[in-house]
Amino acid sequence: xxxxxxxxxxxxxxxxxxxxxxxxxxxxxxxxxxxxxxxxxxxxxxxxxxxxxxxxxxxxxxxxxxxxxxxxxxxxxxxxxxxxxxxxxxxxxxxxxxxxxxxxxxxxxxxxxxxxxxxxxxxxxxxxxxxxxxxxxxxxxxxxxxxxxxxxxxxxxxxxxxxxxxxxxxxxxxxxxxxxxxxxxxxxxxxxxxxxxxxxxxxxxxxxxxxxxxxxxxxxxxxxxxx
Amino acid sequence: xxxxxxxxxxxxxxxxxxxxxxxxxxxxxxxxxxxxxxxxxxxxxxxxxxxxxxxxxxxxxxxxxxxxxxxxxxxxxxxxxxxxxxxxxxxxxxxxxxxxxxxxxxxxxxxxxxxxxxxxxxxxxxxxxxxxxxxxxxxxxxxxxxxxxxxxxxxxxxxxxxxxxxxxxxxxxxxxxxxxxxxxxxxxxxxxxxxxxxxxxxxxxxxxxxxxxxxxxxxxxxxxxxx
Numbered sequence: 001x002x003x004x005x006x007x008x009x010x011x012x013x014x015x016x017x018x019x020x021x022x023x024x025x026x027x028x029x030x031x032x033x034x035x036x037x038x039x040x041x042x043x044x045x046x047x048x049x050x051x052x053x054x055x056x057x058x059x060x061x062x063x064x065x066x067x068x069x070x071x072x073x074x075x076x077x078x079x080x081x082x083x084x085x086x087x088x089x090x091x092x093x094x095x096x097x098x099x100x101x102x103x104x105x106x107x108x109x110x111x112x113x114x115x116x117x118x119x120x121x122x123x124x125x126x127x128x129x130x131x132x133x134x135x136x137x138x139x140x141x142x143x144x145x146x147x148x149x150x151x152x153x154x155x156x157x158x159x160x161x162x163x164x165x166x167x168x169x170x171x172x173x174x175x176x177x178x179x180x181x182x183x184x185x186x187x188x189x190x191x192x193x194x195x196x197x198x199x200x201x202x203x204x205x206x207x208x209x210x211x212x213x214x215x216x217x218x219x220x221x222x223x224x225x226x227x
Numbered sequence: 228x229x230x231x232x233x234x235x236x237x238x239x240x241x242x243x244x245x246x247x248x249x250x251x252x253x254x255x256x257x258x259x260x261x262x263x264x265x266x267x268x269x270x271x272x273x274x275x276x277x278x279x280x281x282x283x284x285x286x287x288x289x290x291x292x293x294x295x296x297x298x299x300x301x302x303x304x305x306x307x308x309x310x311x312x313x314x315x316x317x318x319x320x321x322x323x324x325x326x327x328x329x330x331x332x333x334x335x336x337x338x339x340x341x342x343x344x345x346x347x348x349x350x351x352x353x354x355x356x357x358x359x360x361x362x363x364x365x366x367x368x369x370x371x372x373x374x375x376x377x378x379x380x381x382x383x384x385x386x387x388x389x390x391x392x393x394x395x396x397x398x399x400x401x402x403x404x405x406x407x408x409x410x411x412x413x414x415x416x417x418x419x420x421x422x423x424x425x426x427x428x429x430x431x432x433x434x435x436x437x438x439x440x441x442x443x444x445x446x447x448x449x450x451x452x453x454x
Contacts, residue, residue, distance in 0.1 A: 087280040
């Protein structure tokens with residue numbers, strides 16, 4: 001896939017509601033996915049959808065997911081149409097009317113059939129990408145999966161072929177009547193309360209020797225925005 | 228529904244993977260839902276699931292969702308089996324092996340058929356609950372929906388009858404071999420990097436008169452944890 005190509009929406013990946021919030025640059029899709037830590041995977045199980053949070057990683061235009069080979073949802077996802085959504089909540093939008101209250105957000109929605117990865121090299125690549133997305137530097141610094149762990153892990157791949165991105169930013173979109181008609185001395189407050197995900201201070205495992213140094217791969221992220 | 232009753236899982240709301248992380252108190256379900264600002268709604272549209280982020284509000288054991296009457300996903304959800312999931316990411320869990328890397332989180336998953344609310348009083352209740360969940364105090368302080376806005380808004384209700392809660396906390400669950408076999412002088416770091424959602428400084432709407440006071444309903448939340 002040409003990663004410089006714009007998103008070419010199909011019927012279901014065409015944003016209809018709030019179309020002015022839609023983005024069609026592939027770079028926007030990558031940015032929203034790369035900034036997240038977990039997404040929500042939707043799978044049809046029996047006669048109803050199931051939505052579960054899960055980690056992920058991106059390699060070019062392939063998204064990798066993983067889970068226990070025993071997980072019913074992952075089994076149901078294999079080869080089936082799924083939807084994978086990553087959302088960042090960026091702000092609470094206070095308006096002058098209840099109706100125009102909203103949120104600022106960035107959201108990527110990926111549609112497609114999840115492919116069970118069976119090639120050993122691609123399985124390792126997927127697990128590396130997943131680990132590095134969650135914890136950069138951990139793949140090199142920690143013990144790699146052994147044969148038993150690999151056998152217990154299913155790796156799924158989802159092509160970023162059919163996807164949509166929606167982003168809302170900025171102040172409320174109030175009606176003119178509510179802005180113009182405001183009490184000049186005591187107007188209803190409107191604006192945005194930003195929401196940010198932040199990383200805190202590292203909490204060492206109690207089984208580490210006392211005083212074990214926090215490595216740069218962890219320390220560099222502490223007290224900074226998540227993602 | 229007896230809100231003091233424990234969650235009584237059905238087959239699909241019984242946590243199988245990571246069962247030790249399952250909670251069965253209804254209070255845990257309420258706490259996870261009440262602490263969130265957005266959830267992810269899964270709906271079957273045609274032959275595939277669609278997962279979209281959306282606001283919500285809870286009144287006793289009813290969850291209210293809303294959206295434009297023109298939204299295809301909301302139309303597909305009406306009367307249909309849906310899944311609504313709220314997840315809080317609480318930490319990145321660094322382990323001594325790639326396999327045991329994980330996240331700390333709180334997650335509530337609700338299954339059920341979404342009911343289109345048609346009673347005018349319940350519709351208003353649902354919208355009040357939704358508005359107050361996102362922006363406490365806003366329902367009283369801002370203009371209520373007028374007839375045209377109400378006509379454009381669909382309100383859905385989802386009973387909290389069938390739901391599951393999973394919570395992971397604490398340090399990594401490393402293998403004994405990786406803990407015991409560690410290089411005493413240079414052990415692989417393991418532990419948790421906490422993740423928190425926080426609210427920032429209010430950003431006033433540019434259309435407000437200069438110097439308009441930030442009301443307590445907004446100021447009280449600023450610079451505090453979200454939810």
